Amino acid sequence: MSTSIIEVEGLEHQYGDFKAVNGISFTVGKGEIFSFLGPNGAGKSTAINILITLLKLQKGEACIAGYDVRTEAEKVRESIGIVFQEVTLDRDMTVWEILEFHGRLYGMTRPDRKERIAEILELVKLGGQKDMLVKKLSGGMKRRLEIGRGLMTRPIVLFLDEPTIGLDPQTRMRMWDYIRTVNDEGTTIFLTTHYMDEADNLSDRINIIDHGKIIASGKPWELKNELGQDLVYLETSDNPRARSIITDLVSISGVSDKGKGILITTNDDGTKILPLIIEEIRNSGISVITVNLKKPSMDDVFVHFTGRELRDDKPGKSPATFRRR
Template structure:
């Protein structure tokens, strides 16, 4: 199925066999991150199972996947906190294995959990980071002022970090990640646990940072976050990259619209509709079928209804919508995202249809 779709769309990298081959390198500049056949094993658990991808300079690239998919492990290998076990990875031309020091100098990191010293002030956190990276005094002080403005923590500069709200802490961490003007900024679940408003503001900061030329590598398990922020997304599950593409490309593989039908005879309906030229693919669910259509769904729908009526299949429910990243995720991984205790992402059409 995957390979078939790949040939239809033409420009999506699909990894049906989860091959160790490098994905096609984007045309133009050499990739700033290049990963080939990366594997990582904890004991007998394969957290990362042979992933390959590349990130272009200046883009926002996302790993989208459920918790435990291997996103953080992959990131920890890239930022040199975990040893590279198998495969190859390079950032800005420096090999992770042989040149970790060079990599540390050219990246910024925002970790998944808050890693701020509770007993240091906002200003001290940034000053300490600048000193760790050996920034000259004048440059350091200037950069701190710039960043305090950017993340709107100017008024909080002498506040101990334990007194900051969750959103402020996250903003401070992003500011810290940007202190050294890194080539690549790694953001591991940057908006986890933040309220919707703060998340949107965080996205604005991230976009702003990207506009200034910083390449962003982001992991997230929020569909909307990946969709809204990324230039390209790799969906990752069970330590493997399932598919890579732009949000638009990924959603487009599901056709222009999704139509959900519940009928008196679903297998018969499927057989009848499969031959329609506007129908790209049909998936059977527990109670109904989902059609991916190549044309505007509102124009296709009357034909579908007629076809079914003429053949004596009664329709009990019809629903029509644009594919969301949620649908893309369910389509490629065959399941909804595992997100303990969180609200399900809105608009989970394929997912809702499964029950």
């Protein structure tokens, strides 16, 4: 990392007695896609709201593009683009009016606005919808418009708070491509998400955040490697006894209970270890019911670090149960 765009040190935020952000520190390098991955209510949105100056910084230090979030809020605002978690479009304005309004809010000159709006419409492929009211756009188009709007002022950092929430799988894929394109053009991206696959696919660096703290941080493959090379899932007739047998075997880095079976992490090629494991268990008179071997996924990483799963938060489900924190 040659230059850091965001520097955060000891950030804390409290709502009454509840500590939503509990001491987080990190730096984001220029051109990175940096993500916060965590369940709803983990403190992601609170952290992002502090960085974009919507919430007052209570404790800690934060610097964006060289400006202090606490004392130079206006400079920070000029340097960043934001795509909020919820749709923040006036349904009764046209696509062009939305962008024009944004350009004016940020004090862009008329020729600047004209040029940029044309570019943005081209980029997010909404040229044909220029004079259409927002309420007539599809969900994907609205999201594209919001991302385009966030980019209008050529921000140094683009903040994306749950950018693909409520979008269908196909639109999500296209949105990811789109975010990559924006990043390739040099914009640093700060992303929050509670979708494993999104964090895995997009990020240069993932930070798993839970209970207001960063509990793991690294490149996606680094995080997965922490779990060993392969994961073996077993269901046997006597899980506790099988567990104690496996723990003593070579090339096993961890054993834990999972659902009706046990989860084994290996630090060697699982295809070679699995037959050994089964043999050992059978020799002890325990029968094996189910076997599964796989490479660790981001879900496994998450479970490993937080001790729980994010089952209810699969993409495409209605975001009705979603609450902002």
